[in-house]
Amino acid sequence: MLDRFLGLAAFAFAYGVFYGGFVAILPALVMDYFGGRNVSGIIGVLYTCVAFGTLIGPSAAGFAFDVSHSYMLPILAAVGGNVIAAGIMVTMTEEGEK
Secondary structure, eight states, X not given: OHHHHXXXXXXHXXXXXXXXHHHHHHHHHHHHHHXXXXXXXXXXXXXXXXXXXXXXXXXXXXXHHHHHSSSHHHHHHHHHHHHHHHHHHXXXXXXXXX
């Protein structure tokens, strides 16, 4: 029982630090990349996209588990999406670097 609690506590701590940190710096990051003119609209679009992912993701992962009896497909889809996002970030250049 104690090992389950410690695992949950470690996950909750890591999740709070990393996700909470990301949410806290997102407005500043958007401001740095896109400027202050439309920062509120861009943040609204980002949070709306997160809402759709939160709405659809768990049901899609559950459906994939029901079909394949494994979470491997949703995990691979998440890894693929993260690799694509990292690739986009690597190829981005600042306006003066072109």
